[in-house]
Amino acid sequence: MNDRKPGGFRSNPNKNYIRSRIDKPLIRKWSENAGRHLEYLGLPGWEMLDIVEWQSFLANFSTIEREEREQHRLYLTANVRDVEHRLHALYGDFDDILITGRDKYGRMPRWPYDVVNLDFYGGLLYSDLRRPMALRKLIENQAAHERSFLLIVTHDLRDSDRGREKQSFLTDMHKFLARGISMRASTIALDWYERADTPDAARQSVYTNVFLHDVGENHQFHVTCRTPLVYVGTGGTKMIHYTTDFAFRRAAHRIVSDQSIVDILNLGVHEVADERVLVAFETPYFGIA
8 A cells, every 4th residue: 555656746737726726725715714824734745746835824734755765855845945944744654654643753743733635646445444544543633632624635546445345335325325315216326336337436435525524523523525526647547536624513422514424425526627627427316305
């Protein structure tokens, strides 16, 4: 499992568009609402393109890099950009650092953060489910500090879901939706997600957003998921991009967000291409009985 493509991260026009035209306005809004610059945690790559693009809204940034050569290049970039004094660099695998709480040199993330940008190489699901475990730990740590945050996650659509995690998820969705939607309506809609000719981006998008929504509410966050974006990355790799607001609410009980599970299922999937955002493909509509 890798966080970065061998040889380092390379951007492309689609990624540049998302970074500057979609993510940057969200980060600006978070900074304005907070009335201050934001604390950042992420996997920016040695060129630090997201940090450079968003630095007017950022205070300090913790970065994670798993390759020594890439971390050295990151330090050089920070020095050239005169932001080295704002940089807290961690070395190792993101999943390991989040799960154990320390990097390979024993250094810890500087919790809490306001914006977390995780740009993974590889998929979300592997047989050991370590990446979902790491994301759950991230949300748990933010909750422990009672800090609201913006989560940005990007990964490619290739995964190693040998444990059929997404199939198990869809089975549970059948049971859940049957409580509030007619059995026939939920069966027809969810059957579409299980078909072999259904784009895996559809299954991945509902799995990830429902996962983030569920874990967030369990840790006292009011969660708002946005429509996932698919795009072709460098080398023709198919990528998917999520942005999610986690607004902390102090309570002993599970938070109930304004956005329901059915709302998430109805978000659909959009595509970024040629500096435009389009509907990627039609998805079933889940109506309330």
